[in-house]
Amino acid sequence: MMVPKKMHVIVAAALLFSFQSQAQLTIQSGATFYMQPGSTVTVQGNVDNAGTLNNDGSVRVQGNYTNTGSYTGTGTAGILEVYGSGNSNLAAGSSPIANLVINKTTASDVVALTSSAIVNNSFTLTNGIVTTNPATTPTVVLSAPATATFSYAAGKEVIGSVKRTAWTAGTARVFNATNMLVTTNAGTTPSDFTVTMIPAGDPSLAEREVKRKFTFAQTGGSGFTADIRYPYAATELNTNTEANLVPWYFQGGTEWNANTRKDGCYVGSEHPALK
Numbered sequence: 001m002m003v004p005k006k007m008h009v010i011v012a013a014a015l016l017f018s019f020q021s022q023a024q025l026t027i028q029s030g031a032t033f034y035m036q037p038g039s040t041v042t043v044q045g046n047v048d049n050a051g052t053l054n055n056d057g058s059v060r061v062q063g064n065y066t067n068t069g070s071y072t073g074t075g076t077a078g079i080l081e082v083y084g085s086g087n088s089n090l091a092a093g094s095s096p097i098a099n100l101v102i103n104k105t106t107a108s109d110v111v112a113l114t115s116s117a118i119v120n121n122s123f124t125l126t127n128g129i130v131t132t133n134p135a136t137t138p139t140v141v142l143s144a145p146a147t148a149t150f151s152y153a154a155g156k157e158v159i160g161s162v163k164r165t166a167w168t169a170g171t172a173r174v175f176n177a178t179n180m181l182v183t184t185n186a187g188t189t190p191s192d193f194t195v196t197m198i199p200a201g202d203p204s205l206a207e208r209e210v211k212r213k214f215t216f217a218q219t220g221g222s223g224f225t226a227d228i229r230y231p232y233a234a235t236e237l238n239t240n241t242e243a244n245l246v247p248w249y250f251q252g253g254t255e256w257n258a259n260t261r262k263d264g265c266y267v268g269s270e271h272p273a274l275k
Contacts (some may be wrong), residue, residue: 025061027051029069035059037077037097044084055098064089071095076121082128091116104128113160116141122149125156132160136198141194150174152171157231163194169224181229182216190221200236210245211236 024045027033031051035041039057046063052070053059055078062084072095077099081101082088087110096118102111103126110129114137116155123144132140141161144150146168157177164173164182167190172183181197182193194217200214212232230247 006274024048024063025117027053027069035078044170047224054151060087062086066091067093067095069095071097073098085109087112088184089114090117100124102126102128102130108214113140113142116143119144119148124151125158126153127156130158132158133137134160134198138196146171152178157197157199159197159199161194161196163192165192167191167193172227172229177231179229179231180225183227184221184224185227187224188220188222189224191217191220195230199233208238208240209248210240211238 023043025033025041025043025047027049029050033049033051033053035053035055035057037056039062041057042060044062047059047061047065048081049067049071050069052072053067055071055073057077058081060080060081060083062082065080065082065088068091071093076098078098079101080097080099081103082090083101083103083105085105088104089112091114093115098120099122100117100119101124103124104111105127107127108129109127110131113130113132116139119142123142130142132142134140138161141163142158143163143165144165145166147166148164152174157180159176162175162180164175167173167184169184169186169189172181173193174181176197180195180197182195184190184193196213196215196217198213200211210232212230214230216226216228228247
């Protein structure tokens with residue numbers, strides 16, 4: 001089914017195998033939109049769901065995705081893909097997304113999370129910029145269980161906050177980029193762990209630091225250690241030599257100290273000189 005440009009597809013009830021729209025897909029409150037396994041819906045405008053979007057196939061949206069209703073799927077089925085040219089906003093609401101794919105046309109296209117999003121099974125960033133806008137919306141996070149798969153194309157990363165829930169010790173977990181890894185060991189394991197990463201960020205004070213800001217937070221846990229791998233771009237080295245890099249922690253809002261313990265977590269470095 002093909003819909004002319006600038007028309008809106010307003011759904012009261014539908015069962016879909018495949019569908020392409022050059023307009024906007026709107027699912028009204030009380031309506032249900034069923035996506036069968038193997039089916040694909042491509043929308044070159046916005047998707048607005050105020051009803052129930054049951055996705056066992058693939059929904060591709062070029063514009064904004066806004067969910068104020070219910071987004072469901074069977075088990076780990078269902079892909080939500082933000083694709084194409086231009087910037088997009090993603091407001092996932094309270095419903096988890098089984099599999100989220102970001103595949104914009106150009107590297108400069110931005111997908112902004114305007115509210116926190118939960119990904120249950122997998123997150124894939126192929127092209128474009130993903131941001132939680134940490135400067136303006138610091139409470140927005142991209143959240144996923146520790147067992148969820150995170151896949152990044154070379155050089156791609158999430159700007160802002162990524163949380164991994166149902167945390168377990170002894171296994172390296174991927175956060176904002178392929179090489180943003182955290183492993184905790186010993187002590188009492190926290191229930192979740194959050195990394196906020198800001199490329200080209202300036203932590204504070206007149207220091208000759210790598211121009212990238214990292215902050216870490218966890219819920220619960222005590223007496224554990226954390227091995228952390230820090231990614232950065234060569235342009236952020238700020239005259240530092242890679243082989244001599246060590247992690248420092250800003251303590252008490254007054255001074256920087258190397259490898260300082262924070263809230264039961266030793267902030268160490270597994271491979272400090274890793275891009």
